[in-house]
Amino acid sequence: MSSEAKIRNYILENYLFTDDESALDSADSFLDKGILDSTGILEVIYFLEDEFEIKVEDTEMVPENLDSVNNIVSFIERKRQ
């Protein structure tokens, strides 16, 4: 499964309680759309560190890295380089 699919599935299953792919656009801002609050973002970080075996540094905990599926995918790709 691609990184994008894993992240999308995690959000759909845990925060939107659906398997309807159309419920989430990969460009949707989690915070602006009210999909996640700041505790939810911390949960996503926990998921990413566990699933992708990365360490998210304090300075990387910014919306540009974490506030949408697309942002997370780019962030993970950068971390893995």
Place this chain on the structure above:
Amino acid sequence: MHALADRYENEIINFDRDKEVDRICETMRNIMRSKLRRRGVVVAVSGGIDSSVSATLAVKAFGANKAFFIQLPEVDSAEDTQSRGSQLIEHLGVDHTTHNIAATLEAIGCYDARDEAIIKTFPEYTDGWKNKIVIKGGLNGQVNHFMLVVQDPQGQMHEKRLDLREYLQIVAATNYKQRIRKSIEYYHADRLNYAVIGTPNRLEYDQGFFVKNGDGSADLKPIAHLYKTQVYALAKHLGLPESICNAIPTTDTYSLPQGQDEFYFALPYQEMDKALWAHNIGASASDLAIMLNIAEEQAKFVFQDIDNKRKTTHYLHAKPYLIDSIPELGL
């Protein structure tokens, strides 16, 4: 003076204290008469500025013989806050009781659950160590996250970022404190046919700095519309003891002294009051930056942090959601 600072001075600092005290007391009496129908009030007195002002307003509104004060210390309560609470009780001459909740917290597992999560972060943590949680991120545009700070018996401080599970467990465990306290307040309220007074100021109420079904639970919250700066002004105006008027606000929940701005808010309360007020009147980030003497980008982050906290804590204010409305009850 800068126009925004000038307006803050006029509207928030220089409010008519006598008029405000009269208005609050009259409204409290109206609410009791028409909505609550209780014959007095219970106030948990912590020794902090908010409960002290709320308690004093309650006595002004209803009389000392219609108030009952409770002190609810536990092992992490600071001695000076307890002694300030006692000074207030003596100052107002109100019937009161002290109920130490440490044994209840011990029995329910509060301290064990908290320490279990701390030990996962600092395995060497044991008896004689102290702890607190510190927030980071909001002022820098980062997602708010939490550091665990511990002090070993030699006085050395250690700090690590908390993993989410441990953070949630520490907060969940310490929330027992506010919830046990509220159970005891309602025991006395039920016994006396009194109402329970909640004591948040506007900053705490707006930003969700309270525990649902803990300190967030009450029948009447007389200072929830007042900025903390105004609560301090009323404390002086009402003639409260100097030690209370000059006390630095702490959460009094963790064993290390913990400022509210360390645990929850992006800035100290004086600046948070200004930021919240500026946001409420629709001021721009550049105006706030001038008012607080910070960078415009930081001011933008402070506004964002206010909005984020409102969103994150909205459910704390909400009544339980129903599938269908119950129109007969107006719900």
